[in-house]
Amino acid sequence: MSVISVPQAFNEEELYVDVESIFGHSLLLKCEGFNFAGSIKLKAAAEMVASAERDGTLTADSILVESSSGNLGVALSMIAASKGYHFVCVTDSRCNLTTRLMMEALGSEVHVVVGQETNGGFLGARLDHVRQMCATDDRCVWLSQYTNQANWKAHYRTTAPEIAHSFPDLDVLFVGAGTTGTLMGCARYFRSWHRPVRIVAVDSAGSVAFGGTPGRRMIPGLGMSMRPPLLDESYVDEVVRVEEADTIRACRRLARQGFLFGGSTGTVVSGAIGWLTGHGAKALTAVAVAPDLGERYLDTIYQDNWVQDLYGADIVDDAPFALANSATCRPEPMKRTASTPSDERLLP
Known part of the structure; x- marks a missing residue:
């Protein structure tokens, strides 16, 4: 039995969902939405x-x-x-x-x-x-979440050790990239772990967190319109970019099986499944961090009119059946080099 006196004292640490029966690849989602704030x-x-x-x-x-x-x-x-x-x-x-x-x-x-x-x-x-x-x-x-070192340290001290404890044979970890606090905390932790772990960052198409051309992004959560000051690319092995249409497909396919996840989780899942499909990976121990649940997206991702107006009717029609399209999930190997100084012109 757990008894708490402040809401931040509770967070579910050991709940994972295996989506193999839904997407055809063994992928374990670390569910971070089961706390009073509803997200990681x-x-x-x-x-x-x-x-x-x-x-x-x-x-x-x-x-x-x-x-x-x-x-x-x-x-x-x-x-x-x-x-x-x-x-x-x-x-x-x-x-x-x-x-x-x-x-x-x-x-x-x-x-x-x-x-x-x-x-x-x-x-x-x-x-x-x-x-x-x-x-x-x-x-x-x-507090400036974009530059605050406590952002990534929170995950170095909690999220990454929780995953390591549950999966001592972890092969690949998929982490969504926004401010990159979760990504950097986990990547730094597993860099010094007892076995190599491949760190795959999942970003939204149209984000410039890892460079590239900016584009329209309508789903809040992942992605940045500037380079995240916390990001050190030397800790990241690959980057996968996911189109928002595929985020919606992943969310809706999960929902058809009773799992109502948020937009950030849908992006990570789509990117991870695309990566696993492209690598023909069947025997890997693969974990993805699922940052949020779906109740806050009922009037967007799960609302047919909103989806049709922005992405077309085929997204809604194909949602129960469409597998994340690996053609729009673009793995980009990262070079293990010294990090490039962050562009902090927008920040203090």
Whole structure:
């Protein structure tokens, strides 16, 4: 029996779903959505708040401020409510309505930016708004998930050891790339493990986290409109980019089998299945980090009209049967070299 007094004290650590019967490849999803925040972002949020409290940056009079596309905002809203902090989440129009309502229900203030910076996209506009808040009120404390070292350390201390404990013979790990906190924490941990583990980053098509041409991204969560400052590519073996249509196909196929996962999880699953299909991998121990659940995507990914308007009717029609299309999942080997300095022009 578990008895807790604060919501952040609970997180399911050992639940995995084997999707072999759904996709034809043995892939174990580490389900990170079973906590009161509903996503893996609870780990980073708790670590960043605790770190700011330890160094004295965050005090009782502080106003927590953060830019988020959704899940981190919910996690920080929950922690702020339990600790008595005022929290302002700066998000944009891609943030799901359910997510915004959850943050407000927890007592947070939500600012939705409507413009886009020419170079920085929605993220640039959000960061400008955060800077303006901090410049006009010295009570504001910006945790900056994009540069905060506590982000990746949270997963170095929790997520990666949890996987290692459950799978001592792990061969390949698939991790979605957003701020790259989860990716870097896991990659750094397994770099010094007792056996080689192939680290495959899964990114959204249109993201420029690993370079490339920016493109439209309508599903919040993974992907970045700039190079993540936390990213060190020397720890990553390959990158797989996934089209949003394939994210939707994966989510809907899982849902037809009773598993309602979120957009980030659908992207990771699609990328992982594409990689496994391309490598003909049958005997590998493969684990993918599933960051979120699907309730917050009922009005987007699981809403037929939304999907048809943005991606076409065939996505809805083929959803129960379509396997992630490996042609749109592009494995890109990474060179194990010293990391390139991060582009932090958008950040403090």
